[in-house]
Amino acid sequence: MSSGEDSLISRYFAPLATDPGAFGLRDDAAVLTTIGEDIVVNTDAIVEGVHFLPDDPPDSIARKALRTNLSDLAAKGAEPAGFVLTLALTSRDETWLAGFARGLGEDIATYGCPLLGGDTVSTPGPLMVSVTGFGRVPQGRIVRRAGAQVGDRIVVTGTIGDAALGLALLQGRLASSNEEPLIARYRVPQPRTTLARAVREHATASMDVSDGLAGDLAKLCKVSGVAAVIEAAQLPLSAPASALLEAGMIAIETLVAGGDDYEILCTMPKTRLASFMAQATAAGVAVTDIGEVIAGDAPPRFVNADGQDIALQRFSYQHF
Amino acid sequence: MSSGEDSLISRYFAPLATDPGAFGLRDDAAVLTTIGEDIVVNTDAIVEGVHFLPDDPPDSIARKALRTNLSDLAAKGAEPAGFVLTLALTSRDETWLAGFARGLGEDIATYGCPLLGGDTVSTPGPLMVSVTGFGRVPQGRIVRRAGAQVGDRIVVTGTIGDAALGLALLQGRLASSNEEPLIARYRVPQPRTTLARAVREHATASMDVSDGLAGDLAKLCKVSGVAAVIEAAQLPLSAPASALLEAGMIAIETLVAGGDDYEILCTMPKTRLASFMAQATAAGVAVTDIGEVIAGDAPPRFVNADGQDIALQRFSYQHF
Secondary structure (H helix, E strand, O other), X not given: OOOHHHHHHHHHHHHHOOOXXXXXXXXXXXXXXXXXXXXXXXXXXXXXXXOEXXXXXXXXXXXXXXXXXXXXXXXXXXXXXXXXXXXXXXXXXHHHHHHHHHHHHHHHHHHOOOEEEEEEEEOOOOOEEEEEEEEEEEOOOOOOOOOOOOOOEEEEEOOOOHHHHHHHHHOOOOOOOOOHHHHHHHHXXXXXXXXXXXXXXXXXXXXXXXXXXXXXXXXXXXXXXXXXXXXXXXXXXXXXHHHHHHOOOOOHHHHHOOOOOOEEEEEEOHXXXXXXXXXXXXXXXXXXXXXXXXXXXXOOEEEOOOOOEOOOOOOOOOOO | OOOHHHHHHHHHHHHHOOOHHHHXXXXXXXXXXXXXXXXXXXXXXXXXXXXXXXXXXXXXXXXXXXXXXXXXXXXXXXXXXXXXXXXXXXXXXXXXXXXXXXXXXXXXXXXXXXXXXXXXXXXXXXXXXXXXXXXXXXXXXXXXXXXXXXOOEEEEEOOOOHHHHHHHHHOOOOOXXXXXXXXXXXXXXXXXXXXXXXXXXXXXXXXXXXXXXXXXXXXXXXXXXXEEEEEHHHOOOOHHHHHHHHOOOOOHHHHHOOOOOOEEEEEEOHHHHHHHHHHHHHOOOOEEEEEEEEOOOOXXXXXXXXXXXXXXXXXXXXXX
């Protein structure tokens, strides 16, 4: 009686859907209950060969699909509320599915973000995973990209450029004596979920960095009607990224115009910086003050320690 | 500065995102506000070559992607609240995109279901459109698949099997002197949105018929812990479907185990039938009483006018 899709869902995904609103994935829809909150909605898709590599481990593909969404929600100041999953599968590979479901299940537990539903379709084309994530914010408290004010400081979490280097390493375009941490950053983002509240309480504008710091900052500035100046020497770099930069093996573009950072980029008045930093420390997230919001509508400027502009050839990863 | 994806979104999709919660698609996420309601969430994906044909008109692909979701929401008793869209495109064909956006925009207006956000990715594989739809129900009032009671009548909207015949016609597996209405049913579902309230007020269990009436009824029965008997002579058939059946060109399986009906299948006490039918008439939706919920755990029985069982070779469309 039961179709192949149903048995696939009941075997691999129903055990993950323990939230009562998911109805055990045995219904057409799920329910998200609310109590005086707004629901923040974000959707992101990842495609084999574009956003992940065909031989990436299935558990890390699952984690990447969910975490890219969690990263967006955190940047909006939202607490995870759940997600739905669309899987376009090229075949029914039980080993792959078991690994995918295991990684997903672990992340569901780690981030407290329940699986609420999904759809599984077959495709002759590349594997694709689409996640629509839901978050909760107190009414009217979503933090938008628009809202940065002239004079605000610009803050970014974690380190920048590692994932782009990880991809270059996996594709053989780069060599490093310290590959593992960079590859791990490419494969499995670290969403800054614990920072959601601090963002909500202090940031004037916020977004997650997914297509490159330079290009994403340009987008934030554009909708806020401002410009920005970034002190390149302040950019938070990991040890292997710093080593590659100092050795002249990569240019600054590789770091600030690469993709897949999944860090939070936000702006706030200088007076809020100390409180924000204290909350970030308590939340276990490193944050760095990298520059200032200025008036104007030019692309963001990156300046060296002498205040001279660094010319960038490109700003972000391009899909088309 | 702006990437290809951004210009694609701003040209074709931002004009459709007029809901304030969509932020003009210029943010990472959207907001869905609620006032004492539950949010019903459903996700459905359609893939070129599987759920639609490569030469289907782009506006009808857009409509199908949205309407399959609206159909699920209506079956759950939910009023449309908005949707997010993931497009996996194989190329940037402006004519195709313009047609897709036009069809989508018209349906957004028709059904009052705003575009809240989305993601656009490039893929070398087949085109895929994934929609996650949101609906509102008064708290605790979602209508589930589980809930059918022994003795309930089984009701279905519209006519059954037309879309499966439309697909067979398009694929050259069938010929008919009256092709157009059948092909239209395959390409563009008619979600029973106006019936949501009546379903909410009367149905004990409900789902939309998307993988074939027989298989979907089997699912509803299974989670409700009941069985069902359907009077085949009562199945609502369109004139061209009846003509093909009477001419012996198709079997009953083609109609009840085909997919893409997007009708509502629901159960209710006999005492509710008259009120439900009156509300359905007022909502402009034809509904037909086709059978009864019985005790047991066997697959649904289909019986002829003499009460004899009709053996079905298959129950539903299979993805895997």
